[in-house]
Amino acid sequence: MKNNLHHDKHNLAEQVYIANQHIKQIQETQNRSVVLFGDLFAYIFAKDKTNTLKVELAIKQNLNTRKQYLRLLEQYQFSISDYQAAASSDHDLNERFGEGFTLKFKVTKKHVDQIYVILIIEHSAEHHQTDKIILHCQLNEQVKRVQFPNLIDGRSQLILEQDSEEYQLLSNSNAKIYLL
Amino acid sequence: MTSVITNFGVSDELQGIFYSLREMPSLNNSEQTKFKKHEIDILSQSIVCRNYGKLCLELSYFCFAVINYQNFKKNDSPNTRRISPLLSYFWQNEQLSTTHVKAHFKNKFSLNGCELFLIDNVLRINFKNSKFDISLSRVGLLASLLEFIVYIDPKVLTDFELSLMSAETTKIKEVASNLQKTIYKFLTSHLSSAQEQRRFRFMASFLDNRVTKENKLDSTSWLTDEYILNFWLKASDEGNNLGFKLFTSCCSELVAFQQALSVSYSKINARSSISIGDNIEAGEVSADLLDQTLMQLQESKLEIDWLHNKPKFLTKNQTLELKPILDCLPFSKKLTLTMARVHIFGAWQAAIVQATRKNDSKLITQKINQLPEKNYQLFHELITDVYQQVIDVLWALLHINHQHKQPQMFTLFNQLVTDKKLLKDLQSLLAQQVNKTKVNDINALFNEMSQWQLKLPELNRILKHATRMFSANHKAGFNALPQLQELDIYHEGQDLLLKLKQELTHFLDNLEILLFEQSQFNMRKDEKFSSDTSIFFNKLNSLYGVSDEK
Numbered sequence: 001m002k003n004n005l006h007h008d009k010h011n012l013a014e015q016v017y018i019a020n021q022h023i024k025q026i027q028e029t030q031n032r033s034v035v036l037f038g039d040l041f042a043y044i045f046a047k048d049k050t051n052t053l054k055v056e057l058a059i060k061q062n063l064n065t066r067k068q069y070l071r072l073l074e075q076y077q078f079s080i081s082d083y084q085a086a087a088s089s090d091h092d093l094n095e096r097f098g099e100g101f102t103l104k105f106k107v108t109k110k111h112v113d114q115i116y117v118i119l120i121i122e123h124s125a126e127h128h129q130t131d132k133i134i135l136h137c138q139l140n141e142q143v144k145r146v147q148f149p150n151l152i153d154g155r156s157q158l159i160l161e162q163d164s165e166e167y168q169l170l171s172n173s174n175a176k177i178y179l180l
Numbered sequence: 181m182t183s184v185i186t187n188f189g190v191s192d193e194l195q196g197i198f199y200s201l202r203e204m205p206s207l208n209n210s211e212q213t214k215f216k217k218h219e220i221d222i223l224s225q226s227i228v229c230r231n232y233g234k235l236c237l238e239l240s241y242f243c244f245a246v247i248n249y250q251n252f253k254k255n256d257s258p259n260t261r262r263i264s265p266l267l268s269y270f271w272q273n274e275q276l277s278t279t280h281v282k283a284h285f286k287n288k289f290s291l292n293g294c295e296l297f298l299i300d301n302v303l304r305i306n307f308k309n310s311k312f313d314i315s316l317s318r319v320g321l322l323a324s325l326l327e328f329i330v331y332i333d334p335k336v337l338t339d340f341e342l343s344l345m346s347a348e349t350t351k352i353k354e355v356a357s358n359l360q361k362t363i364y365k366f367l368t369s370h371l372s373s374a375q376e377q378r379r380f381r382f383m384a385s386f387l388d389n390r391v392t393k394e395n396k397l398d399s400t401s402w403l404t405d406e407y408i409l410n411f412w413l414k415a416s417d418e419g420n421n422l423g424f425k426l427f428t429s430c431c432s433e434l435v436a437f438q439q440a441l442s443v444s445y446s447k448i449n450a451r452s453s454i455s456i457g458d459n460i461e462a463g464e465v466s467a468d469l470l471d472q473t474l475m476q477l478q479e480s481k482l483e484i485d486w487l488h489n490k491p492k493f494l495t496k497n498q499t500l501e502l503k504p505i506l507d508c509l510p511f512s513k514k515l516t517l518t519m520a521r522v523h524i525f526g527a528w529q530a531a532i533v534q535a536t537r538k539n540d541s542k543l544i545t546q547k548i549n550q551l552p553e554k555n556y557q558l559f560h561e562l563i564t565d566v567y568q569q570v571i572d573v574l575w576a577l578l579h580i581n582h583q584h585k586q587p588q589m590f591t592l593f594n595q596l597v598t599d600k601k602l603l604k605d606l607q608s609l610l611a612q613q614v615n616k617t618k619v620n621d622i623n624a625l626f627n628e629m630s631q632w633q634l635k636l637p638e639l640n641r642i643l644k645h646a647t648r649m650f651s652a653n654h655k656a657g658f659n660a661l662p663q664l665q666e667l668d669i670y671h672e673g674q675d676l677l678l679k680l681k682q683e684l685t686h687f688l689d690n691l692e693i694l695l696f697e698q699s700q701f702n703m704r705k706d707e708k709f710s711s712d713t714s715i716f717f718n719k720l721n722s723l724y725g726v727s728d729e730k
Contacts, residue, residue, distance in 0.1 A: 011465055016470065018189075020477060020478075025190045027224075031192055031199050036197065045207060076272075
């Protein structure tokens, strides 16, 4: 009996030691490799602070994450702009149409590398007038989030660099745009 | 290579999950994280101890409640788009705090003979023949478990909604048991005990060879400065692949080993002395017992990392300097020499290891020959400085408490004021005041204070000193008087600093005795240090030294 008890103590001690070492590893880790569902959610609603690139990378590289992301966008979108069929393929779009919203792209004369992007929403929701407006653009495994200021008189605008990923995606006729 | 081996226990992916859980932003409040620190601590402990059975059951019942309750509410407003109830509850609306849960489930609800209602801070689910209670304060923890499970099995949300809709208890239990299986399967490739087990057994057999059985049971007798040094001298060769090459690691591992032994012995002794049929079968430790014992161990730790955030009680360097001492509690005051060795020779070894990574033999030789500049006296000065900083911050906190008329000021008074007569005088004034007003009116008490300052010039001087210490502190959170509503964190910091003060007082006392003894026994003040230096030099040279023939 006494021996047994000693054995138990030793056994418990060993397991406590092991578990404690594991806890220490977990507490001290700085491993940022994992993107959780909640991180995706925060990214979609632009509530992530430092994770943006990490989440975009995960969507790009991980099929499951991308599927979850697109499913969430389908659920939470206010409207979408699908592939723009009529556009000529070798040219960026001048404007693109979504269900109830339009995006116009205008080049400034002085700075040709800068593009004015104008967003017009016909029947907007209340949050479009009070909060920043969030758009997600997706083309295959590439995704990017763009934020416009809230609508004033049904319009909002933004300046993007011509070679920015955001502009490239927004103006690509094959990309899909989700308006939240 | 060693880092791969030592990191083996918890897979990178599992570590990453917990890192993301801890850092996950809140959708409602950009200042906060989605989960509270203690929620993730509890979750990680349950996972590591493989003690998640009850949690899975609670989560299944709670999801049952969310799905069916939501369903009932949706009938009121058929126009809203159908969003998955779990998605909307746990992510979109983040209803995780007690207040949120209460607000969400405020109406009693029944469905097919099952009732759902709030009572005494629990959510009760009544079935025909059984009931289940979920404590409202555990919802955040359950949400973190759900986040964990969704990561390892993305389709779980849809599965839940299909199987838990109008489910019976047997179905809910089945869902819980499937969850357990999912986690179990995931952990088989992400949580490995092999390396830690080898490490434990190495330390245990080393102990067996050195110490008689009686001594081992007297849990504090064998862990000495000498034992740790001898262990390192031996284990750095033999236990190289076990992560015993660094002196610092040997010290922290042996302390962790001893902590595990002592907490387990006391736990099992307590259990067997009660002996109410709670038998532990030989070789089999229940997950629950493990979890409880580990909890006991975790609770005894002092975590000071957050003290360098805002408000900045201490600098980051200061918290880092204290870390080895605090990690070794409650043994650090007994191991003062080891703590000094870790600080000085541990740093030396780290510099050499750094050089070996660059594979530059000249640099390695240079680092080995670069004997430490610090000695034990300087280590003492360094810890004394940090101690003084702790005291100074406590004075600044006294000022803050005084300005805001906080009763916590009196705790600080007792801890900081050494003038016994003043304390006695103040106590009698306090007693008179309490007698006079008959109620514990803290405001009235503080109003009297200015009168007392006139009566007791020492009191006046003390308060002036506190003000001066506050004004001299320019760190974040102390450069202006904080608002009343911000004080919680200051009080939390105060409690921790007081514990720190106590530990450091003991530690410094023992360190001073050690240094005094060394100066008594040896001709030269630094003789002990010199002999230690040569012990370490020889060992480091044999571990890392580059032979000339190469």
